[in-house]
Amino acid sequence: MSERIVLKGRPAYPGKAAGKALVCPDSIQGWAGVSEETGCIIEAGHPEEGKSIKGKILVIPYGKGSTGWSGHFHSAAVAGFSPAGWLFSHIDSRCGVAAAALEIPAVADFPEDVDIFSVIRTGDHVEIDGDTGMVVITRQ
Amino acid sequence: MVKLTEYEQKMYDGGMGAFKQRAIHKIVDYANALGAKELCTVSKATVYFGYHPYLDAVESEDYDEIFSKMVLCDNENVYKLDSFSEECFAQTCVGPCDHYCHEPVGISKEVFDKNRKFLELTREAGVSIAGSCTPYLSGWLPLRGEHFVSTESSNILMCNSILGACANADGLEASAWSAICGRTPLWGLHIKENRYATHVVEICCPSETPLDWDMIGYALGKKLTEGNERPVLVGDFKKPDLDKLKKCFSSLATTSGCEICHIVGCTAEAGTLEEALAGYEPKKRQTITLEDYEDAVRANCDAGSADLQMVVLGCPHYSLAEIRAVAAILKGRKVADGVSLQIWTDMAIQQLAEVNGYAAIIKEAGAYLLNSACPLVCGRTVYDRITTGVAVDGAKQAHYYHSDLSSRGCKIFYGDTEKCVEAAIKGRWEVQPCRNVLF
Numbered sequence: 001m002s003e004r005i006v007l008k009g010r011p012a013y014p015g016k017a018a019g020k021a022l023v024c025p026d027s028i029q030g031w032a033g034v035s036e037e038t039g040c041i042i043e044a045g046h047p048e049e050g051k052s053i054k055g056k057i058l059v060i061p062y063g064k065g066s067t068g069w070s071g072h073f074h075s076a077a078v079a080g081f082s083p084a085g086w087l088f089s090h091i092d093s094r095c096g097v098a099a100a101a102l103e104i105p106a107v108a109d110f111p112e113d114v115d116i117f118s119v120i121r122t123g124d125h126v127e128i129d130g131d132t133g134m135v136v137i138t139r140q
Numbered sequence: 141m142v143k144l145t146e147y148e149q150k151m152y153d154g155g156m157g158a159f160k161q162r163a164i165h166k167i168v169d170y171a172n173a174l175g176a177k178e179l180c181t182v183s184k185a186t187v188y189f190g191y192h193p194y195l196d197a198v199e200s201e202d203y204d205e206i207f208s209k210m211v212l213c214d215n216e217n218v219y220k221l222d223s224f225s226e227e228c229f230a231q232t233c234v235g236p237c238d239h240y241c242h243e244p245v246g247i248s249k250e251v252f253d254k255n256r257k258f259l260e261l262t263r264e265a266g267v268s269i270a271g272s273c274t275p276y277l278s279g280w281l282p283l284r285g286e287h288f289v290s291t292e293s294s295n296i297l298m299c300n301s302i303l304g305a306c307a308n309a310d311g312l313e314a315s316a317w318s319a320i321c322g323r324t325p326l327w328g329l330h331i332k333e334n335r336y337a338t339h340v341v342e343i344c345c346p347s348e349t350p351l352d353w354d355m356i357g358y359a360l361g362k363k364l365t366e367g368n369e370r371p372v373l374v375g376d377f378k379k380p381d382l383d384k385l386k387k388c389f390s391s392l393a394t395t396s397g398c399e400i401c402h403i404v405g406c407t408a409e410a411g412t413l414e415e416a417l418a419g420y421e422p423k424k425r426q427t428i429t430l431e432d433y434e435d436a437v438r439a440n441c442d443a444g445s446a447d448l449q450m451v452v453l454g455c456p457h458y459s460l461a462e463i464r465a466v467a468a469i470l471k472g473r474k475v476a477d478g479v480s481l482q483i484w485t486d487m488a489i490q491q492l493a494e495v496n497g498y499a500a501i502i503k504e505a506g507a508y509l510l511n512s513a514c515p516l517v518c519g520r521t522v523y524d525r526i527t528t529g530v531a532v533d534g535a536k537q538a539h540y541y542h543s544d545l546s547s548r549g550c551k552i553f554y555g556d557t558e559k560c561v562e563a564a565i566k567g568r569w570e571v572q573p574c575r576n577v578l579f
Contacts, residue, residue, distance in 0.1 A: 072194070100313075
């Protein structure tokens with residue numbers, strides 16, 4: 001029996017994407033955060049250390065650390081390790097640039113009473129629509 | 141959707157060439173991602189140009205192709221490097237090598253040559269070579285209310301907080317887009333009403349030394365877990381100077397995405413706590429305790445002792461005063477065999493260190509006064525010499541080394557400048573009681 005949850009945020013970059021969620025409530029640091037050679041999280045002590053961002057819907061609150069935040073995700077994308085889409089709970093400039101640089105669908109700024117980090121779990125199947133802001137979560 | 145002026149629309153439609161058109165298209169994408177309504181004019185920029193390691197993701201020798209893919213983010217089209225905005229003074233941030241030498245850095249001649257070639261190409265397009273993460277030390281100073289972009293996170297904190305200038309942490313690509321088209325989204329800290337403090341943080345830990353302020357920044361960043369927080373520091377702290385703030389802001393921007401940090405009685409928009417809060421009730425009141433401070437030290441400095449192969453000072457780039465202090469410790473002494481003691485600054489400060497004889501003392505001691513980069517930014521082969529231990533006096537370096545060097549099994553030590561220099565002379569980091577009986 002699968003569970004289906006629908007959320008709506010602000011459309012931040014157009015297009016549709018689907019994939020497994022990689023949920024990072026403490027974000028991922030830019031510098032030394034994601035390997036540009038493997039697409040895996042390398043931030044020391046990160047709860048999802050070792051997991052690949054490739055093809056995932058990254059669920060993060062905001063950017064963290066170096067101003068090069070977007071650049072590291074973009075390099076990983078150019079090397080073939082692009083996430084499928086982004087969900088940002090509170091967009092900031094680092095995430096805004098990353099959305100524009102990677103050109104993958106993004107939805108941001110969910111209502112105050114929606115905590116995407118408690119609603120979405122790593123491994124959930126997530127569909128996002130960057131034109132309407134609709135997010136559909138399916139959990140087996 | 142963002143609304144453009146007639147001038148911006150002309151650029152957007154290609155009336156000022158394909159290079160500027162692509163840049164403003166990306167700025168519009170960025171503005172729409174943020175939900176910005178209009179753009180604003182940028183008059184100063186620092187950009188992350190040169191042959192940086194991340195560019196190796198593009199397997200090409202053609203800089204136009206590399207720039208198009210990695211900076212203009214276009215995988216389909218190649219743009220010929222064209223002129224940057226005439227309204228915006230742009231200079232380079234740190235690069236991947238010293239501007240004049242490569243061997244002491246641990247970088248190949250091939251990378252050195254390619255870096256100089258790339259920097260020359262962008263210089264011809266209008267980007268001055270500066271190689272600095274502390275551009276305010278050599279005259280790049282946006283004034284109160286002036287809109288700027290920068291690729292150095294600590295510089296963004298410094299210019300927003302101390303000078304009252306306006307910027308968001310845009311990142312490598314967007315800073316370049318802005319330097320080319322002269323525009324950035326009018327959003328976030330570019331709007332006066334968005335700059336007031338949201339979190340009141342009381343400093344209840346040591347605040348006398350540069351290391352203290354490095355740890356305050358590190359611990360503060362760990363507490364900012366909600367995103368877009370704008371702290372104001374209060375309490376019975378010792379008022380910091382520019383060199384201490386340099387440390388504080390670099391570590392704060394390491395553990396958080398913080399872009400402005402008010403300090404009562406010190407920063408531009410915080411003459412008083414009331415001024416910093418601008419009539420708003422703070423979302424949270426927090427404290428940085430001695431325990432937070434000690435946790436920050438432990439996070440950066442590994443336990444135990446080890447022989448050292450490298451000691452790195454100058455993160456962020458050293459001021460003349462900091463170089464003078466190191467020269468005073470090194471005078472008449474020698475760095476241990478097998479240790480590379482590196483002191484990083486920019487070319488302008490390096491020249492002043494030459495004029496004043498500090499550079500000669502450093503050279504005589506067997507240490508290196510280097511410019512335009514740091515090991516973290518150089519990456520590639522710079523860590524190859526490290527087999528058992530490295531020591532640094534900047535928490536930003538220490539923090540990221542823990543990721544970059546984690547697979548090498550070496551120890552990463554962090555301490556104040558004097559302890560690092562003495563360790564370089566001895567060739568070994570020894571555990572010893574210090575002021576806070578920690579390391």
